[in-house]
Amino acid sequence: MPELRVIREPREMRFHAEDLRRDGRRIVLVPTMGYLHPGHLSLLQAGRSRGDVLVLSIFVNPIQFGPKEDLARYPRNLQGDLAMARGASVDVAFVPDERAMYPTTPLTRVVVSGLTEGMCGARRPGHFEGVATVVTKLFNLVQPHVAVFGEKDFQQLAVIRKMTRDLDLGVEIVGSPIVREHDGLAMSSRNAYLEPDERLQAVSLSRGLAVAEKRFNGGERGAAPLLAAVTDELAASPLARLDYAELRDAETLEAVERVERPAVLGVAAFLGKTRLIDNRVLSPQ
Amino acid sequence: MPELRVIREPREMRFHAEDLRRDGRRIVLVPTMGYLHPGHLSLLQAGRSRGDVLVLSIFVNPIQFGPKEDLARYPRNLQGDLAMARGASVDVAFVPDERAMYPTTPLTRVVVSGLTEGMCGARRPGHFEGVATVVTKLFNLVQPHVAVFGEKDFQQLAVIRKMTRDLDLGVEIVGSPIVREHDGLAMSSRNAYLEPDERLQAVSLSRGLAVAEKRFNGGERGAAPLLAAVTDELAASPLARLDYAELRDAETLEAVERVERPAVLGVAAFLGKTRLIDNRVLSPQ
Numbered sequence: 203m204p205e206l207r208v209i210r211e212p213r214e215m216r217f218h219a220e221d222l223r224r225d226g227r228r229i230v231l232v233p234t235m236g237y238l239h240p241g242h243l244s245l246l247q248a249g250r251s252r253g254d255v256l257v258l259s260i261f262v263n264p265i266q267f268g269p270k271e272d273l274a275r276y277p278r279n280l281q282g283d284l285a286m287a288r289g290a291s292v293d294v295a296f297v298p299d300e301r302a303m304y305p306t307t308p309l310t311r312v313v314v315s316g317l318t319e320g321m322c323g324a325r326r327p328g329h330f331e332g333v334a335t336v337v338t339k340l341f342n343l344v345q346p347h348v349a350v351f352g353e354k355d356f357q358q359l360a361v362i363r364k365m366t367r368d369l370d371l372g373v374e375i376v377g378s379p380i381v382r383e384h385d386g387l388a389m390s391s392r393n394a395y396l397e398p399d400e401r402l403q404a405v406s407l408s409r410g411l412a413v414a415e416k417r418f419n420g421g422e423r424g425a426a427p428l429l430a431a432v433t434d435e436l437a438a439s440p441l442a443r444l445d446y447a448e449l450r451d452a453e454t455l456e457a458v459e460r461v462e463r464p465a466v467l468g469v470a471a472f473l474g475k476t477r478l479i480d481n482r483v484l485s486p487q
Numbered sequence: 488m489p490e491l492r493v494i495r496e497p498r499e500m501r502f503h504a505e506d507l508r509r510d511g512r513r514i515v516l517v518p519t520m521g522y523l524h525p526g527h528l529s530l531l532q533a534g535r536s537r538g539d540v541l542v543l544s545i546f547v548n549p550i551q552f553g554p555k556e557d558l559a560r561y562p563r564n565l566q567g568d569l570a571m572a573r574g575a576s577v578d579v580a581f582v583p584d585e586r587a588m589y590p591t592t593p594l595t596r597v598v599v600s601g602l603t604e605g606m607c608g609a610r611r612p613g614h615f616e617g618v619a620t621v622v623t624k625l626f627n628l629v630q631p632h633v634a635v636f637g638e639k640d641f642q643q644l645a646v647i648r649k650m651t652r653d654l655d656l657g658v659e660i661v662g663s664p665i666v667r668e669h670d671g672l673a674m675s676s677r678n679a680y681l682e683p684d685e686r687l688q689a690v691s692l693s694r695g696l697a698v699a700e701k702r703f704n705g706g707e708r709g710a711a712p713l714l715a716a717v718t719d720e721l722a723a724s725p726l727a728r729l730d731y732a733e734l735r736d737a738e739t740l741e742a743v744e745r746v747e748r749p750a751v752l753g754v755a756a757f758l759g760k761t762r763l764i765d766n767r768v769l770s771p772q
Contacts, residue, residue, distance in 0.1 A: 310653035368595035370627040
């Protein structure tokens with residue numbers, strides 16, 4: 203097995219990246235908050251073939267959590283993560299701590315408007331600013347040619363694509379498909395929070411999306427009946443509480459009333475205190 | 488004379504910068520809006536000794552101008568600028584047009600809070616967002632090791648220093664002293680707007696700062712008498728209209744009542760429609 207290099211200091215990461223670039227190596231970054239699961243492994247696998255040096259970053263970024271969110275209890279398991287990284291042929295694990303990433307009070311934010319107005323952006327004020335800011339920092343430190351993000355965080359992926367273009371970050375952004383449990387639940391580090399009964403009912407998100415997709419494949423194009431498939435499924439699960447279900451243009455993320463171009467059906471729901479998201483892209487032929 | 492390479496396309500600039508970095512060359516960037524004067528030449532001279540490849544960028548950045556500001560009439564003279572660049576041993580002139588820098592509607596802004604609340608930030612809403620955003624783009628395209636900015640734009644320099652640190656841009660920021668006309672007027676491309684009688688009275692900004700400095704050197708530490716030196720001088724010039732005079736901590740840019748650490752005395756005034764700025768740093772021993 204190739205050796206995994208673990209880097210904790212941003213300065214060391216930058217120097218290493220500069221060395222790699224001077225040597226003409228192609229760098230691929232998979233940014234994560236750790237507590238790796240098979241969804242992350244699929245990102246690493248997608249990244250592995252796209253360059254010479256595969257960098258996994260693990261950083262639970264405080265500035266993307268709201269004051270009432272789950273920063274303090276977010277699950278962590280660095281030793282387990284590093285073992286999985288070795289298994290996935292990761293070359294470099296960049297694992298900075300909070301003091302290293304924010305040594306002085308940060309005053310700078312990267313703000314992406316428009317795309318962040320609905321869906322999670324409307325429910326989590328400041329979240330995407332925190333994401334865009336830390337991803338900009340990670341890109342500057344790791345200097346990747348390619349970065350891989352999961353499509354489960356569909357809005358995040360759209361925000362990062364736009365930011366990368368707007369700021370000329372020079373990174374190719376790759377989206378990687380959602381990985382699901384056997385019953386359809388989208389994999390997420392936050393699934394670890396679920397009590398057994400919540401876990402059973404958490405499948406209502408993906409089941410609602412599947413019903414909507416079936417209606418779509420049967421010819422339905424209207425937002426209301428497609429969204430009703432999702433909300434009805436959640437309403438039938440007493441432990442689930444809808445946060446939002448929205449149908450939006452897959453590129454601009456503007457709300458759509460009828461699917462005429464690819465659209466994303468996004469859903470967020472609470473199971474107890476745990477907030478889960480899922481989505482499905484509906485593409486007319 | 489070494490040959491000047493003129494690059495118009497951001498993509499070509501990026502590829503050239505990547506080549507230079509792979510060759511281990513040290514890149515220095517002097518970002519400007521063109522219409523070069525001896526103040527710019529001093530920036531180029533400061534930059535020349537700090538690296539192997541001296542890049543001058545010329546771009547009148549629309550997103551840093553307010554709707555009622557002077558974007559349309561901002562002076563331009565590309566051929567003259569390129570001649571001066573050759574004389575200053577510039578290696579690369581990066582001269583993108585607006586369509587190249589903003590090919591799609593930009594939704595992303597780099598926002599620096601705190602430092603932008605007073606002085607020009609308070610008078611020109613959105614200005615420093617526009618500056619921070621375009622400088623981030625230029626840094627990503629030119630990939631400099633060092634960038635040189637004039638101290639005349641003192642607040643801009645502070646914003647760029649903080650942004651560079653916060654976003655891990657990895658660029659060393661160098662400030663270069665104000666260059667003045669014989670009578671003391673700080674050099675600026677906007678001086679070209681001045682009518683002869685306005686030009687004569689424009690010296691009131693630097694003269695007021697000089698009087699304040701004399702009082703400071705005589706032991707005065709209070710904001711009110713130091714600021715009065717500036718406002719009295721402007722009041723005595725009928726064509727000048729004060730925009731602001733402020734005394735602020737030279738690092739945090741917080742307003743100060745007494746100078747106990749280095750402070751900046753900043754002034755902005757209109758001569759007719761032309762807005763000029765100037766400043767002086769007051770450092771107690």
